[in-house]
Every structure is written in C-alpha cells, then in structure tokens.
Amino acid sequence: MIYRTLGKTGAKVSVVGVGTWQFGGEWGIDFEQKTVDDIFRTAKECGINLIDTAECYGDHLSESLIGNAIAGDRDDWFLATKFGHHFCENFERTEPRTAADIVKQLEDSLRALKTDVIDLYQYHSWGDDEVFADDVQAVLLKAKDQGKVRFLGNSVRSKGDATNQVSRCSEHSMDALQIVYNRLRREPEETAFEICQQQNIGVLARVPLASGYLSGKYKPGHRFDGNEVRGKWHDNEQRDAWLAEVELIRKDEVPDGFNMAQWAIAWCLRHPAVTCVIPGVKNTDQVRSNAAAVELMN
Numbered sequence: 001m002i003y004r005t006l007g008k009t010g011a012k013v014s015v016v017g018v019g020t021w022q023f024g025g026e027w028g029i030d031f032e033q034k035t036v037d038d039i040f041r042t043a044k045e046c047g048i049n050l051i052d053t054a055e056c057y058g059d060h061l062s063e064s065l066i067g068n069a070i071a072g073d074r075d076d077w078f079l080a081t082k083f084g085h086h087f088c089e090n091f092e093r094t095e096p097r098t099a100a101d102i103v104k105q106l107e108d109s110l111r112a113l114k115t116d117v118i119d120l121y122q123y124h125s126w127g128d129d130e131v132f133a134d135d136v137q138a139v140l141l142k143a144k145d146q147g148k149v150r151f152l153g154n155s156v157r158s159k160g161d162a163t164n165q166v167s168r169c170s171e172h173s174m175d176a177l178q179i180v181y182n183r184l185r186r187e188p189e190e191t192a193f194e195i196c197q198q199q200n201i202g203v204l205a206r207v208p209l210a211s212g213y214l215s216g217k218y219k220p221g222h223r224f225d226g227n228e229v230r231g232k233w234h235d236n237e238q239r240d241a242w243l244a245e246v247e248l249i250r251k252d253e254v255p256d257g258f259n260m261a262q263w264a265i266a267w268c269l270r271h272p273a274v275t276c277v278i279p280g281v282k283n284t285d286q287v288r289s290n291a292a293a294v295e296l297m298n
C-alpha cells in the first residue's frame, strides 16, 4: 500500500480506501455482519486504513456494520462519515439540515459506529445556499472542541459546478473535499483540483470506477435490476453512452493484460491533487483487487 497525507489534517491515509454505500442495501444485496467483518479484515491485511460511509447508507446501517467490524481495532482506522440526509424506504431520502438535526445525527453516527470520535465528518451533498449556514457550522465547531469530530470535510454534489464550495473550504474549517472523479467524469480537473492544491485540501475521489462501469465487465445494453441503485437511478440511455465510452477507453488506453478496474483506480491516483480513492466494495476479492491497483501507479 501507499500512504499520503490528507491535506491539512496531517493524517496518513492509504491511497485506496473502502467505500461502503453498498452496505446500506441500495445495491441489491443485504449484507451479513460476517461479510463486512471479512471485508475489513482483508482491507487491513492489504494496508488499507481509510473508510468512507454515511448516515444514509441504510438508516445508519452501513455505519453500524462498520462499527461492529472495527470495534476491536478502531484506532487503526481513519473513519469518515457524513451528515445531512435521512434514509427512508425505497431509495427515498429526506434532508434534515437544521443545527438540531445535525446534533442528533452526530450522536446517532457515533453510536452506530461505536466510537467516541469521527475522524472526518463531511457535509453530504449540500447546496450552495445552505452549506455555510452559521448555526450548523457552530454545532460542528463545538463538536470538534468536544473531541467528537477530528476534522470537517465537504462531500460535494455530483452535479453542478463545485467551484464556489471548494474555494470556501478553508475559510469554513474544512480540511478535505470528497468529489466524483473518474476517467468518465473529469470535471474536478477544471473546477476543484487547483484550488485544493492551493489550499492544501485533501481530496477523496469518489465513484472511481464510475459505479462499476469502469471495471469493463458491463457492455452497452446491460440492464440492472430496479432494486439496485444503477437500475433505479441511472437512465438507460446515459448508461449505454458511458458503457460505449468505456469500450473505447479499454481499446485505446488500457494496456493489454491489465485489469481495467485496477487501471481505472490507478488513473485517478495519478492526478497530484488526489489524495485517495474510495471504491465501493461488495466482497473481499474486490478489496484485494482495488488495493493491488497501487502496483500500477508510476
């Protein structure tokens, strides 16, 4: 494994982390505790120390599975979670975002994660007009003072221009940015990365496999069940266009014999602004494969 410093936090994190939206049930699988235990045992064996989760991957369900899995070695992990959504059934979420809501969510996350402190507490896809609300900021800074949160971060929305929020990170005590970045989605190269480098903001590149499409295992015309996020949220036409682009990338850019998912992860890590990637995983084989992508970095 390779480790980098996550911006101003000073924390040394593995360049490949574990993304855990999958554990919440929206990817068509209900996870058993044993599967999650195995995933983190394997991740640790591979040298991974960074976990990204959220309050709304299930109703604190992903957090709870992680909390159980790492209860015995909590201090060995850099644990990132988020706030600002509430999971409901059938892929629906509400957006509790008052200061009182955040106080409650933080306590719920600490309880689910079975920890006294969250390493990185991230705004979860908030809008430009709400993200810098003074009363929410006050609650977060108090949580830092109380030792319940070590660092604040901003996980910006996947659509729209992130420039405004990114440029104001430091001013609002945010030490890390989480943003969609992959071979199909290169906007941060224009909107975010230079600012992050100037302000020494650590970058967690999320969705590095373009929701698994950059693994190369799906072909145009592939259809997912409506009980998983790619079937529910991704438009067939858009997906087919992405998958056609993936085919071209594989032909033109991926060296013969390379595992495309590993290539896609190493591709993200080549940008100097990117601290780490957080591919979502479903099993131990994916953890091992993703960790081994560091061998393709040069």
Ligand SMILES: NC(=O)c1ccc[n+]([C@@H]2O[C@H](COP(=O)([O-])OP(=O)(O)OC[C@H]3O[C@@H](n4cnc5c(N)ncnc54)[C@H](OP(=O)(O)O)[C@@H]3O)[C@@H](O)[C@H]2O)c1
Binding pocket: 018, 019, 020, 021, 022, 027, 052, 053, 082, 124, 125, 155, 156, 157, 158, 178, 206, 207, 208, 209, 210, 211, 212, 213, 215, 261, 262, 278, 279, 280, 281, 282, 285, 286, 287, 289, 290
């Ligand atoms: N707003 C936010 O803050 C936000 C939004 C989205 C995601 N996130 C975070 O970012 C993480 C990553 O994003 P994501 O999970 O949506 O997308 P992703 O990492 O691009 O793709 C994950 C999917 O890729 C496939 N995969 C993973 N490793 C693989 C491997 N080695 N070989 C082949 N296929 C592999 C798996 O699906 P299949 O095997 O079924 O193909 C997995 O479910 C999330 O888990 C979450 O922690 C945050």
